[in-house]
Structure formats: C-alpha cells, structure tokens
Amino acid sequence: MLAVIAQEGFAPNPAARALVTQRNQAIGVVVPIAPLTFFEDAFYFPTLLQGISQTTSKRDYAMMLWLIQSEEDNQKFFRRITTNRLMDGVIVASAAFDEPLVDHFLETNTPFVLVERPTRHLDCVSFVSVDNTAAAYDAVTHLIKLGRRRIGHITGNLHITDAVDRVEGYRQALGAAGIAVDEALIVEGNFSHRSGYEGTLQLLERGVDAIFAANDITARGVLQALHERNIAVPDQIALVGFDDLPTALQVTPKLTTVRQPTGERGALAASILLDMLDGRGGQPRQVILPTQLVIRSSCGAAPA
C-alpha cells in the first residue's frame, strides 16, 4: 500500500500539512542590509547563501530570503516569523551584535542561528563563525616574521564581531612579538574599498611598513592608494587582506590573505538550525571554523 502511494507519485499538500503540523518546512535567512558590504563585498553573501542553500536543498527545506532595508521591512519580517509562523526558524547573517532581532527571537522562543559571534546571551545562542582572532593573529605574525615593525590595521565595521575580533588578533600578535601597539596605526573602516583607500592615506602620514586590511575589498582600496602614490608593494609596504575573494588573485601583486570557509559557514549554520527544528537540537551549538593564511606576493614572502 505504501509502495503504491510512492509509485503513484503522490505529493502531500504542504499547506494542509503545515496547517496540522504547525511546521512549514521552510527557514528564513535575514540580512539586515544596512551593512553596505552586502553590495560591495558581494562575494560573501552569495557564497553564504549558496552554502545555506546546499543544506536546505538536501534536507528538503525551503529558504526564504528577507533583506531588511527599513524599519518597516523589519516589522513585516517580524510578523511573518512570530505571528504568522511562516518559517520554522531563521538564520541571521551579518548582524551587528546589538541586533535587536536576537532579543526578539529569544523572547518568542524562535529557533535561530547566527552567522556571527554574538557578544550577549552567549549561553543560549547557537552560532557559527570563524576564528577571526586567530586568523588575524597569524596574518600579523606573518608580517612581523618578515621583518615588518610598523604595521597598520584598517578595521572593518566595528559593529560586527568579525571586525572586532580581527582587531583583537592584531593586538595580540603585536603583543606576542613585544611590539607596543600604536593606537594611531589602527584606523577605523567599514569593510569598504573606500575605507581602505582613505585609511591608507592616514596611515601613510603616520608611517607604516605594512598594512593588515580587515578584508580583501579594503585591501584593494589600500592597493589603489599605494599605486597612485607609486609606493611599491610589498617592497615599501607589505599588505595582507582577509576573505580570499576571487579578486585577491586579480590584482597586482596578488594578495596574501586569509581564506575563510564562507560556504561551509552557511551550510553549517543551516545544519544546526535544521537539527534544532528536527528535535535533534539539545544544547546551543557554537562552532568556530578554522581559517587559512594564503601566502601570495603582497606580503613580500613568495610561497615556498
């Protein structure tokens, strides 16, 4: 009998099923779009989405995308998830760490996973991130080993823990090498090309022999500023980026950078969320994925 059903190609009506099970077999992905990175570092998001999509597709879930561009969008999304229960759970991508959504989710008991390390509610939140601190530490240590001493850092958007953690790794690396941190060499940026360009101009005034950029887009901005001033990379100033975007290979010199597994980050976040939904949840899961320093030319050390 069951065999017959299967052979007839019977497909249950999802609406009817949802009505009785209270489950929609759908998750939401929310992107508070304010971070302009969504557009500029447009590689990160498609890759993340692709990772999430891999998991949801495999496990027969649908993925709803919510790009929050205004407070109104925010309200609407919130209705959908809380009142309507349109989605069984949600993945929050690239949220500032004071993101109010997180509080709402906790209050309303909505299953969710962050793709950022949060700073609050650490005991009850699941997330997957990469080891930004260690990655930044390695990157900066690499520069130090190559003999650089005045290393500048252009940060990412400091409302996002990824960026904050990278600054921390930078500080630790200097500390470990016995180099005093010169606060003037830390320039606040926002993951954009422009902040790389302008940050570089500031750092040049203060004198540096290397720059660690918070991401590759920023690094491209650095590179442009240096090229325009005929400053040789890496001879005069060495450069390290973060992300290993395709673009890292498309500039001269090729960027030394930190590769992070963005696709896996998304895929894993989705896995964790779906496990929660399937009751296999249990404790909140907090995953830190490893990164890898990819050594190319911009740091001054050709790969072995």
Added chain:
Amino acid sequence: MLAVIAQEGFAPNPAARALVTQRNQAIGVVVPIAPLTFFEDAFYFPTLLQGISQTTSKRDYAMMLWLIQSEEDNQKFFRRITTNRLMDGVIVASAAFDEPLVDHFLETNTPFVLVERPTRHLDCVSFVSVDNTAAAYDAVTHLIKLGRRRIGHITGNLHITDAVDRVEGYRQALGAAGIAVDEALIVEGNFSHRSGYEGTLQLLERGVDAIFAANDITARGVLQALHERNIAVPDQIALVGFDDLPTALQVTPKLTTVRQPTGERGALAASILLDMLDGRGGQPRQVILPTQLVIRSSCGAAPA
C-alpha cells in the same frame, strides 16, 4: 466588528489560508547557478535580489530563493513549484536562453517572469531586460567618435541573451560607422575576469586601439593584462565596460561603462509577476529598461 478584529491584532494563519485559497503569498526566485558569474560578478545578483525584495516586501509576499546547483536541485525545485505549488509564481534570473525550465513553466501553466530576454516563446513570455543592443551600440560608437578604429570586443557568456545582444550592438555600431567587422576582434568570453585577461592577450596579438568588454569584471581583467604589459589606458588602448559596478570607480583609470538599472530590473520583474498573480495580468508584459553610458577616464574622453 471588523474594526475590533483589526485592533486585536488578529493575524490569520497563512497555512490555513493557503489550504483553502490555493495561494501561498510567496514567489520563488530561481538562479541556475551554473553561470559562474553568480560568484564573480556578485554585485549583479545581490542588487537584483534587493530589487525583487523591495517589491515583494511592499506587497506582502514572501520570497523564496532557489539556487540550482545540480540536476537534483532542479528536480526538487520543480516538484516544489509544480506538484506542491509552494510558490504562486517564479522569477527566473539569468537563465541561459535554452533554459528548459521555461518550457516546463509554460506546460504547467506556472506564472513566471524572466530577467533576461528569451529567444523563444516570445509571444507568451513576460520579461524585463535592458536594451543591451542599444547600450553596446552607444558604447562602441563613443569609442569610434574618439577616433578608435580597431575596436576589439570580449563577449560575455553567449548562452545568455544579454551577451549576444551586446555583440549585436557592437556590430551595428561598426556597421553604422562604415567600419568592416573583423571577426578576429571578437573574442568569446564568459563575463569573468579571467576571460577579460586572456581575451586581451589574444586581442593584443591582433592589434587593437580599443576594447569593449561585456561587463566590468571582464574590463578589470583587461586592465590587469594591459597594466602588466605597460600598455597605457586610454592612450594606447581605450576601454569601455558594462554594468557600472562599484569596482568601476576603484580601478585606475576609472572605467567608462554602461550603467544598467539592475535593482529596478528585479523590482519590475516582481511587480509584473505579482500583477499576474493578482489577476491584473492580461497580456504578457515585456519591458526593456534604458541604460546610460557613464563616461569616465578609461575611454580617453574625460567628462565635460
């Protein structure tokens, strides 16, 4: 009574409603991910998605994203839309023009809108595109007016009409200026940086004084190849791109390029689809959005 309901903040259960109305208030966005542009020219997709999202949010629809990476994904998606009727309609983004999905949608009477000009079924398909031919015509004509005669073209992925139409515009512009088309100056690419780089190497052998690249990513590849060989842009070779990505401003010299309204493209596609769903459809709608040639430095004509 109605007023009371409204004030109580009553929210109907979407599953129950869907069960009886056969409508889900959700549309799908399908991206056959094969075109590697999804990752490399990652600006286009986020922007398109944002446009779609604007419309769906305004009209209280949900947006489901389907990234098709394998034949299996394709099957699954197809079940969801056809058998399950999980979505009321779908937007097909950046499909090759022989995309089999289109036939399926027509057979199963599924409402859909393309974000590409299709080559078949022109009488019964709604789509929104930009005037690629006119845009390419203008771009190339601009180069001709600046005195260039041997203008090379590195094409996009020729399975996508955007790319084919740009070639057509290129040909027409030469024809209109009385310049014979030299087929050797048309190099097939695929919208990637690499194809710009390698295409340039070929064009250099054949001798050109200008290059029209199918998009800005390709143009960046061109630029890198020329820089490496110390060929001055625009003095020796002029360059025009397409898309007006943020990256167009982040290279030296700044790219002259064609700006296309990608966000509107998505927003409009969504509007058309939702109109169809709301019964305001009627005839298929086919919209060609205008583009704009943005003159910067890479073509050799500084803006007025």
Added chain:
DNA sequence: GAATCAAATGAGAGCGCTCCCATATTTTCG
C-alpha cells in the same frame, strides 16, 4: 408603518492533511 431592498451576521461545509483510537489482520511464541 408596511413593504422592499441592502447590508451585516451566523452557520456549515470543505480544503487535505495528521493523529488517535478502534478494529482487523498477521506474526510470534508457549
């Protein structure tokens, strides 16, 4: 004020499923 019509209200069926319980069938073991 009675008759007519429009609008508001109420009751009930049904959308297609899952879940529970009752009955029927098969299997297992003493």
Added chain:
DNA sequence: CGAAAATATGGGAGCGCTCTCATTTGATTC
C-alpha cells in the same frame, strides 16, 4: 493449535481558514 502480541488498516476528529447560503438586522422608499 490457540492465546498474546505486533502490525496493518480504517474511520473519525480537528487544524483555521474561506466561501456560500440562509437568516437577521438596518436603511430606504412609498
């Protein structure tokens, strides 16, 4: 071989809505 257990099958009830039809209420007209 018969009793007990395991499994399979069948028959509701109910999820929360919309839609239709019948009824009631209110407004309108002569």
